[in-house]
Amino acid sequence: MMILRISATSPYARKVRIAVSVLGLEDQVRASLADTYDPADDIRTQNPLGKVPTLLLEDGRAIYDSLVILEFLNDLAGGNAVIPSGGDRINVLLAHALASGMTDAALLQAYEKRWRSAETQSDKWLEHQAGKVDRALDELESAPFAWNDRPHIGAIAKACGLGFLDLRFGGRWRGAHPKLAAWLDDFSRRVPAYEATAFKG
Incomplete structure (x- = not known):
């Protein structure tokens, strides 16, 4: 299962969480709280910027920046879903x-x-x-x-x-x-x- 590092008040993490639901990917993505102010939190090694949202893939890669994550999830769901193609x-x-x-x-x-x-x-x-x-x-x-x-x-x-x-x-x-x-x-x-x-x- 993929792990989505989030904070409880991040509008960018919330955006990705809503997209996960809209795309029907809730059985593939689990949210995990991160403390971006805590030097001991793994978010700083998972994402060099130490920011949420960060999506951890099953193959060990990390995807970050909410728009990049949304592009990835859109493709995972078959494309042309929350990000349309064409005009x-x-x-x-x-x-x-x-x-x-x-x-x-x-x-x-x-x-x-x-x-x-x-x-x-x-x-x-x-x-x-x-x-x-x-x-x-x-x-x-x-x-x-x-x-x-x-x-x-x-x-x-x-x-x-x-x-x-x-x-x-x-x-x-x-x-x-x-x-x-x-x-x-x-x-x-x-x-x-x-x-x-x-x-x-």
């Missing part, structure tokens, strides 16, 4: 890039506040990252992308990014983005893995 591929990858970029900017804000004392935090840096999140939210509100029976990686990344904003920023995005809030409620209802992988911590 739709670029649109789905762009949707993934926008949602993941929004999540990156939100995470950088959270790190700034966690790792720096109040007097050493950079307001300019926080505003710079907040601007990215705000612009991404506005773009997603104006053109929420649709999905059919099975969500693609753009939709999954979008749901995980919004969930992370709920976790770390108290869901303040919801009031000004009612279409997005409704979209996430619909995603949660239609994709049981979203609630099953809810953030803890």
